Amino acid sequence: MIGIGPFSNEVLDVLFERNNVKMITGNHDESVLALLNNEPYPESRINVKPHHEWIAARLKKEHISNLENLPRILNPTIHEHNLHLIHYPMKQSFNEDHISEDPFDLTGMPSQKNFSVIDGISIFSLVCFGHDHSTHHFICNNKTFFNPGSLGCFNEPFARYGIIDINKNGFNVMPQYVPYELNFYVSELSKTSIPRKEIILNIYR
Known part of the structure; x- marks a missing residue:
């Protein structure tokens, strides 16, 4: 945010x-x-x-x-489906680690191999995450992992997010793209004095 x-x-x-x-x-x-x-x-x-x-x-x-x-974590239950919402999946022992310990970086890149060793999430059927700016949608250990991709760090004029349609029979993951005025944002960003501005601007070029 x-x-x-x-x-x-x-x-x-x-x-x-x-x-x-x-x-x-x-x-x-x-x-x-x-x-x-x-x-x-x-x-x-x-x-x-x-x-x-x-x-x-x-x-x-x-x-x-x-x-x-x-x-840091939300675990809602909807129509008897348990969801795990976290910035990035991690082993249970890291859940309370301070940000200075880099808990979001300890799992490795999003993959079935890296996510297969995460403990404490066996009751969840859907894990939604971010952190990695790319889109990910795969199944590992009988659970779905979904990352719609970064909402803003994207070099196309679309904001990415996801809708999860849940009912008693299951759930459907639907990636969404919403257009926004990327050129206006880049123009306004260029006028600021924020450090690392050029690095940020390169994301949108």
Whole structure:
């Protein structure tokens, strides 16, 4: 929800004003919160630190409080189907690790091989995740893993997300593409002073 762009407050304004949306944290959210709370910052992301410091310095106080109250994992049950929603699948022993320990990076790239050794998720039939910016949809150990791809880090003028249609007989995973004004976003991004701006702009070129 924050990071990879200078408009974190605008995004969070929209999300937190809704009462029908549930959210989880990811590595950018947790890294910025670590800076704000004077906690250890992930050494593996030290080159991103100026970017996160810029965001932290401008984040609205109410958004900081709201982000701190978000969970890392959601496990809803819908029509007797157990879902596991997490920024990136990981072994159960890593679930509570601080962001400075890079828990989202310990599993390896999305694959049947890497995900087959994850414990603590046997009761789930569907695991939805992000972190890796590419689209993934495969079955491993009788469960479906789905990542619609990054919503914003995409060099085509479409926002990607997924709809999961669930009923008592099963579920259907439907990737979605919604057009948006990519050129306008890139133009506005170019006017900012955010660190690593050129690296971000290269994502959209």
